[in-house]
Amino acid sequence: MSSLPPPPISSSPPYGSSCLPLFLLSPGYLNLNHGSFGTVGRKVLERQREYTDEQEGRPDVWFRDTYLKLLSSTLTNLSQYLSLPSPTNLVLLENASSGVNSVLRSLPLLKGDVILYLSTAYSMVKNTAAFLANERGVTLLEVKVSIPVASEEDFLKPLSSAIKGMGSGERLKLAIFSHVSSTPSFIEPIVALSSVVKSLSPKCKVLVDGAHVLGQLPLNLNSLGEHVDYYVSNCHKWMYAPKGSAFLWCKDTSGVQPTVISSRNKVDPPGSGVGEVPDFGSRYAYTGTKDFTAYLAVSDAIAFRSELEGSRGMSVIEYNTGLGRWAGDYLVGLWGTRRLCPREMEAFMINVELPTNAIEEAERMRVKMLEEEGVYMLVLRDEGSGIVYTRLSMQVYLEREDFVRVGELVLKYLRHNEV
């Protein structure tokens, strides 16, 4: 392994450890895995608590009136953030898993219908599809994507082949794509993927699992909505909103039911001729009594983000993406390894091969780094290729120094094992 001269740390980044007080992370805990569970902004959590206090002050008034009004304005704010003309086709729910389950489990799928997804799909998607295979006898088509990925063609070619290879009687009904996949984390070419699907199978709908997208990539659902039919994203991952906040957008909302049909969701029996009562938004606004304050705090998260960017004079996207480019290059050079995709396919999460191919050794290192250094990093193995790698998450509370430190620690722990 070559040793590089230490890079210039950077004169004064607009973000970095000075941002830590804005969050609630434990001092001395270096969080390199923001991507798994997100972090809430301190101010956002404070606002959420204010909502709870109001809820508990006059519960009936809250659930029957106040909450619904605040939800409406939150949806308006979020729809504007997503460049949508209105919030009509937009609802909030607790997480992307709920959004995907919501769509999948309320589509009128029949035995023999085909659901397609890439091998890079999140395990929740695969598991939910498996549930449908049992429940409704749908056929699952998993399209293999080889890792490492060299270009968009590595997604598009296998997809095209897979669809063309389908039997003449098979009906492709739904294609599910990750906008930013999980492990490894790549930005997938969803518009191109959707085009392939729709050109070969015009009746097929496209559901995009954008769990990681809001806050990580610019997201214009108005233009994206031309190409896809359903879009889901978490707010608690990259938008600094509290846990349990996500959204679902549907081009056609008819028949889409939440995973929990509530007392306020009057589904009319077949043949009654009444149609869908109530509307899409109302079906999701109340799914039994629960804590909806996380949804409302999405509004506050948007405001928090805007204030943060205003005060620092650089967008979060620019900082995190830039840091990721730098950190990936640096670690690849230091460890003598590689990324798992071109740099342009990464945003806030980078995937760097570790200088070992033994997952057990890497796991031991991960545990030691946490116990001895308070560093949390993900250690993973790609089943198909056998590559052992780390997926690192950039964030405004991190800076180059943190990755220099991690780079050294990895070498220290792995070299120590070699002795």
Add this chain to the structure above:
Amino acid sequence: MVCASNTTYGHQQLENFLLDPTYLNFNHGSFGAVARPVLDAQHNYVLQQEARPDIWFRETYKTLIVETREKISKECGLVNADNLVLLENASAAVNAIFRSLSLQRGDIFVYFSTAYGMVKHTAAWLEVDKGIKILEVPVTVPITSVQSLLDPMKNALDDLSPEEKAKVKVATFSHISSVPAFIEPIKELASLVKSVNPNALVLIDGAHAIGQIKVDIPALGDIDYYLSNAHKWLYAPKGSAFLWTNPEQIDTVRPQPSVISSENDVSGGTDYLTRFGYTGTKDFTAYLSISDSLDFRHSLEEVNGEGSIIDYSTSLAEWAGDHLVEQWKTSRLSPKEFEAALFNVILPTTDYELATKMQTDLLNDHGIYMLALLDEESGIVFTRLSSQIYLEKADFVKLGDLVLEYLSPRK
């Protein structure tokens, strides 16, 4: 260990809750109320969660939740927590069960007309989606005895053809119905259903039960599912409930949560506890706080006697019911024995619109929240009131006077 700062029942308990001092809450039953020390405990969990998120979700939470499940299982008379999972509310539990059943066209779902709207709507969805049939058994109010419930159910089931009887898939009964609120004879109802079809599943919607009445699941007889909200009567935070599944059918019927998650390998057969234990990233702290709400209640009962929360609320409800019935010259909708902390009293008016207006005016002018309701079938206009440890006789006296004053000149 979480405990009450004030242990005297009555207005002094308001110190332990977050209710607005200008708000007189006669409808605890709809949305519950979290105890202040329990909410503080929940806040602490959130801080832990946010301090080291990966550690929380991958380790700490998974360890803490076991203790919570054990405590609530014990509270329900269960010998262990093996068949009990936590979820956000009764609606999630019913949806989980109903929507993961293996269903055929023509399978029959049975319930009373007094079933909660959520149960009816979810069944209606399955009617659209899967072609199930619904057998809704009418209950006439006021009810006079257990026979008012048992007879209609028995007759309705007996009237089914042999083919239909074989197709009875699930019967859902409320342990305490919502509106009006009655305690239903669960054991007898379950036996009735099983005698008609031993393979039928019996689901008990105990949404209102835990914390309002003693819940002893093994004593409820031949039932398959029991669920209850902790946020209604147990003083836990919003979004906390539990579901118990009969071990005999846990692996045959294989209930699935409403959200199939990354940790639920459906093909591989992930076990019941694991598949319900994680439904995507969310705030699980309300579940953990069930443990703290039990501790809170225990701290009150250590001073006031075991079972005193339920005793106080129930006897206050009984007194209040008697008082209002006498003052308003009306009646209840059931014998007293069918009521615990929730009780129903016919209002001194037959004008539902007026009663609704009164509900609004009482809130705006007096900060009082009471429910004005209409039983469609009988046309009876009534109120369903909730007794609580933060209420006293004087509160119901005040309510009685105000209602009479409001309605008398406008009768």
